[in-house]
Amino acid sequence: MLRLYFLLSLMCLVRSDTGETCPSFTKLSFHSAVVGTGLNVKLMLYTRRNPTCAQAINSTVLGNLNVTKKTAFVVHGFRPTGSPPVWIEDLVEGLLSVEDMNVVIVDWNRGATTVMYNHASSKTRKVATVLKEFIDLMLAEGTSLDDIYMIGVSLGAHIAGFVGKMYDGQLGRITGLDPAGPLFNGKPPEDRLDPRDAQFVDVIHSDTDALGYKKPLGNIDFYPNGGLDQPGCPKTIFGGMQYFKCDHQRSVYLYLSSLRENCAITAYPCDSYRDYRNGKCVNCGISQTEPCPVLGYYADNWKDYLREGDPPMIKAFFDTDEEKPFCIYHYFVDIITWNKNIRRGSITIKLKDKAGNTTESKINHEPATFQKYHQVSLLARFNQDLDKVAAISLVFSTGSVIGPRYKLRILRMKLRSLGHPERPQLCRYDLVLVENVETVFQPILCPKLQM
Structure with missing residues (x-):
């Protein structure tokens, strides 16, 4: 028993190479949101070597990051209350479970925490610049742009797009999880996420009538339940805060479901949600052997079926259950x-x-x-x-x-x-x-x- 206690004590005191005890995502209060926060970007590295205790890294220190492996950057969005995103731990765990990679959490909570959405939005390009400095160091150490994968949530999706533009669209992949709509709807490609920002861009739209972007933004755009009201989310304001954020966050939880072996959500390329519901779009290609695209992490398996002459942006529709893992x-x-x-x-x-x-x-x-x-x-x-x-x-x-x-x-x-x-x-x-x-x-x- 004494040895077990000693071992647990050592595990709790695990330190990163910078001397910080397990760096964690910045926690702020609603008071911070009211007074506003200046931008500060923290990068936290997780690998299968350190899956639960992050290592602080920056544009001069790569830490344990293995430049020969894929690196997934996870970029959050607007944080009006200052609290950390509740899905971060699950996403890190899920990504490391499906592939031996580097997972970098991009913590820009100081900057995203404000009650003034436009203030957070105005900092997105600055966050992208910080990420470019870090990726430049990775490239100098031997990383390939093919192995850079950016997962952006809400405002984070546009940050990923801005980073992609800095590398002329040569990043391996960008996944946009309900990219932010307010202040971005109707903007030209240079001011938002665009399908040319990476070699493959996939997007999940789950709240197109409120907080999310309405029109297609990727090589393939997924619209769960038509991209509007998501089953299981509150329909009235009596649902509290969930009424405002549930549809928007559903994109993240749908992506998480793709990291579980028991749930592969199939989507159907189609011109409209109505046509999909009427069964007009169940053949996903010209040949019967061509598979339908699947949502989430493995969506890029379908990129080889994007033939020349296809529309630059494919829309795909599907329905979900109201509870995890959402499969239909x-x-x-x-x-x-x-x-x-x-x-x-x-x-x-x-x-x-x-x-x-x-x-x-x-x-x-x-x-x-x-x-x-x-x-x-x-x-x-x-x-x-x-x-x-x-x-x-x-x-x-x-x-x-x-x-x-x-x-x-x-x-x-x-x-x-x-x-x-x-x-x-x-x-x-x-x-x-x-x-x-x-x-x-x-x-x-x-x-x-x-x-």
Whole structure:
């Protein structure tokens, strides 16, 4: 026990080469935000050698930074209360878990902490200049620009862009996590993040109607849930501070989910969120072998599919669950009806496996039109992926509260997985759905001619 206590004591006293005991992110108070703070940029290095105790580095001291490995710079944004970002530790841990790299936290809390957003915004180019001085030292010691990866959150995304411009777009990669919109919307490329600022620029837009940038800024721009209100975030001001920041921060948590092995969020290149929801954009390329882009850390695996002649900025849409890890699983529900008259309405589909696990999808974003002998393909989104479906239930609704109950006569229903096209497709024939009444049935394997 005494040896254990001694060992723990030594671990707590671990010091960086500068003599500082485990440098931490600057903590300031709301009072500091009110009176304002002058700019001071701190750089803190984490590696697999020191994953929890940072090492202070600067433009003259590289410390334990290995110039032969990838270096990820994490740059935060506006801090109106002075508190450290709550996601920093998770992001450092996640990045080091997926790759042996250098992770540099760029702490410019002194400068970002102010109640005057424009004051923080005005310091972004100065932060970029400090980072360039440090990267110049790295280059002098043998680092390649290909190995520089900048992850910028809100204002930090534009800081990353400014650094990229200083190197004529030769940085390896920039990821923008909901780049700041106020004071940047409508600005020319030289005054904001731009797809030419790195060899590959990917952006997640999660709050385009408030704190985030509205239009595309990267080689590929991801719009979760259309880029607007995120599921699970407060819808009214009664949600407190979360009402103001939840949508904006969701981009960070979606990126974090990509660092976990159990969640690979697939996105679908599309002209609009509506087209995506209507199932018009599930083929991600010309060939069937071309994969769909995935969100987050591994998004750059898709850069080889950005062909010449493509639009310089690809928009990709997807939906998420309201809780971590946010993954949604996509299926097509193909329905052929034999009603004499046209029926318009929505479908709710529920899946159940032999273990009793259930998952449900309400396809009600806009009414579907069912015509006799016409196939309607509906994109269903589930928060669980059931490998073997034992039972399916369907509910048809026209949305009418009063009036007669309509019937939807189904000639054939087919369920097929988009994420796992190799799975058997499931069918059912000759069903009659009474409006607002759940119909449960056991599916059968579709004939191979339909597969």
